[in-house]
Amino acid sequence: QVQLVQSGAEVKKPGASVKVSCKASGYTFTGYYMHWVRQAPGQGLEWMGRINPNSGGTNYAQKFQGRVTMTRDTSISTAYMELSRLRSDDTAVYYCARFVAVAGTYWFDPWGQGTLVTVSS
Amino acid sequence: EIVLTQSPGTLSLSPGERATLSCRASQSVSSSYLAWYQQKPGQAPRLLIYGASSRATGIPDRFSGSGSGTDFTLTISRLEPEDFAVYYCQQYGSSPLVTFGGGTKVEIK
Numbered sequence: 001q002v003q004l005v006q007s008g009a010e011v012k013k014p015g016a017s018v019k020v021s022c023k024a025s026g027y028t029f030t031g032y033y034m035h036w037v038r039q040a041p042g043q044g045l046e047w048m049g050r051i052n053p054n055s056g057g058t059n060y061a062q063k064f065q066g067r068v069t070m071t072r073d074t075s076i077s078t079a080y081m082e083l084s085r086l087r088s089d090d091t092a093v094y095y096c097a098r099f100v101a102v103a104g105t106y107w108f109d110p111w112g113q114g115t116l117v118t119v120s121s
Numbered sequence: 122e123i124v125l126t127q128s129p130g131t132l133s134l135s136p137g138e139r140a141t142l143s144c145r146a147s148q149s150v151s152s153s154y155l156a157w158y159q160q161k162p163g164q165a166p167r168l169l170i171y172g173a174s175s176r177a178t179g180i181p182d183r184f185s186g187s188g189s190g191t192d193f194t195l196t197i198s199r200l201e202p203e204d205f206a207v208y209y210c211q212q213y214g215s216s217p218l219v220t221f222g223g224g225t226k227v228e229i230k
Contacts, residue, residue: 035219037219037221044209044221044222044223044224045166045209045211045221045224046221047217047218047219047220047221050218050219059218061217061218062217095165095166097166104153105153105154105171105172105175106153106154106156106171106213106214107156107168107171107172107177108156108158108166108168108211109168109177110165110168111165111166111167112165113165114165
């Protein structure tokens with residue numbers, strides 16, 4: 001079955017960087033864009049950006065430009081999201097989500113289980 | 122920039138009742154690019170509806186989506202205990218590339 005499995009929880013100090021992985025299985029990894037979405041405690045969903053696993057091309061939300069880097073390793077069907085210069089308000093659950101495009105309609109399915117990143121001194 | 126506004130913020134209903142959730146866009150959104158997700162505490166979001174009105178695989182037919190332009194609706198015809206959750210609408214394609222609504226929490230009355 002199609003599945004995204006993310007790396008485990010992280011605790012980081014302000015100013016540090018974090019790199020979250022998302023391993024895909026059950027489908028052709030290079031055939032679907034991968035997006036990253038985060039959710040601060042008790043808050044809604046916030047889109048961060050996407051990567052084309054085939055070409056490596058990326059698009060980032062303006063808010064995260066200069067701080068986020070999305071990469072992939074096609075040999076192990078894994079996407080990565082690295083966020084630098086962490087602040088306390090970066091504390092959130094980070095999700096990867098496969099982007100599906102079929103016949104002109106678009107959606108996210110499935111989602112990874114989420115990775116909690118806690119930024120605290 | 123497209124903003125999606127969901128209302129109400131919280132909906133208090135009893136099992137068996139009908140739930141009507143609204144998602145209003147600040148600019149017109151193609152129906153093909155509008156999706157709905159359900160999220161339960163401690164879980165990742167789950168796709169319910171895509172293309173504004175098509176149910177995802179395995180989603181019960183008590184869930185339905187409708188709307189066009191700037192106004193979209195998710196309806197749950199008869200609430201089951203497992204339907205109490207937070208629901209998000211999401212659009213794709215306009216700047217920013219992806220936007221989510223703020224969510225509607227459906228809670229047990």
